Amino acid sequence: xxxxxxxxxxxxxxxxxxxxILKRARxxxxxDLQIHxxxxxxxxxxxxxxxxPFGGGPGMLLKPxxxxxxxxxxxxxxxxxxxxxxxxxxxxxxxxxxxxxxxxLLLVTGHYEGFDERVRAALADDELSIGDYVLTNGALPAMxxxxxxxxxxxxxxxxxxSARDESFSHGLLEYPQYTRPVEFRGMKVPAVxxxxxxxxxxxxxxxxxxxxxxxxxxxxxx
Numbered sequence: 001x002x003x004x005x006x007x008x009x010x011x012x013x014x015x016x017x018x019x020x021i022l023k024r025a026r027x028x029x030x031x032d033l034q035i036h037x038x039x040x041x042x043x044x045x046x047x048x049x050x051x052x053p054f055g056g057g058p059g060m061l062l063k064p065x066x067x068x069x070x071x072x073x074x075x076x077x078x079x080x081x082x083x084x085x086x087x088x089x090x091x092x093x094x095x096x097x098x099x100x101x102x103x104x105l106l107l108v109t110g111h112y113e114g115f116d117e118r119v120r121a122a123l124a125d126d127e128l129s130i131g132d133y134v135l136t137n138g139a140l141p142a143m144x145x146x147x148x149x150x151x152x153x154x155x156x157x158x159x160x161x162s163a164r165d166e167s168f169s170h171g172l173l174e175y176p177q178y179t180r181p182v183e184f185r186g187m188k189v190p191a192v193x194x195x196x197x198x199x200x201x202x203x204x205x206x207x208x209x210x211x212x213x214x215x216x217x218x219x220x221x222x
Contacts, residue, residue: 109138
């Protein structure tokens, strides 16, 4: 998969996307990730990317000129352009699976008071938010999307079944899991997990997932 990220803060991406599973995905050629500085598409000596909104109001907006030029430069035939902003549809596991089926993503991160509306209208194929809160800029949401999507790509995880059997994969939270020792500080592993009876283990896990979802995230059951 090819993912480009357009941002005002490329240095923020150094570290989180160069470690662990994402690092291995890039080394194995499963993910081609490129970070681009929006200011590279400005043409004045101050590298200006923002201006005051018409009609007044606080803050600054990202100007259309550098964004149009950048997106048009980076976009290819198969590219899906996604804005990261608080006004987008809420990102979840089903959207991560949807994006993992794409071959080419361009994530455009917001800043200040957001984008000139013409960017949204003419350039964006989709708009995503990672939650009902406001962050300083869209760099962190872009990292979240890259991480969630990349781990769903075939071959990225050691066992592809790991991505099929985890929280949200079936609309429920994941069931409790245990490892050795069997007893630790008086807390024992449930006997069913030691029984070797796979049908009973599967039944227990389904019920535990349902109970955990009812307790922690009843909205998922609704």
